[in-house]
């Protein structure tokens with residue numbers, strides 16, 4: 001409950017960066033990590049962990065040798081997730097800086113990137129800067145998973161984001177809708 005209040009507070013204070021009133025559901029988290037190549041990944045990056053719903057699903061699936069890097073813009077969320085998952089590396093930075101943060105962990109690329117970012121709330125320039133950061137960090141064949149809310153899919157920013165996915169990935173697949181999420185959402189599973 002405390003985490004839901006923190007999330008709501010952040011939505012009121014930073015509506016565009018937070019992009020949602022409530023954290024995602026465990027069902028959506030499970031759908032995000034399915035088919036993301038996470039079981040075999042040596043390096044996994046999570047963008048915008050928030051209160052850590054996807055982080056938990058990721059931590060339950062990765063191997064003990066896998067390097068995890070979480071990048072969260074809001075200091076309070078980054079501190080909360082670091083406290084909840086002391087074995088994982090979470091930095092308080094922007095998703096625009098994936099490669100720079102991987103270098104600090106002696107990695108040049110990530111096999112899988114899981115994004116909790118509210119892409120449809122970003123302007124064109126920020127969408128492009130973060131997408132460049134994602135594609136620079138992924139090798140050919142690397143996996144990228146991100147979600148979108150069903151009700152928002154026809155909004156111009158969401159359509160622009162979908163076009164950006166098609167431009168940057170050789171395969172983009174849509175999951176079934178996860179109805180047990182507030183609001184209902186689906187996942188884009190992408191391969192570079």
Ligand SMILES: C[S@@+](CC[C@H](N)C(=O)[O-])C[C@H]1O[C@@H](n2cnc3c(N)ncnc32)[C@H](O)[C@@H]1O
Pocket residue numbers: 017018019020022023024047048049050051052053054071072073074077093094095096115116117118
């Ligand atoms: C819709 S919330 C999702 C949080 C969590 N993954 C979930 O699904 O419940 C978006 C998250 O992305 C973070 N965020 C927004 N812009 C960001 C950026 N440029 N870099 C890193 N994190 C960002 C927000 O602070 C927030 O935690």
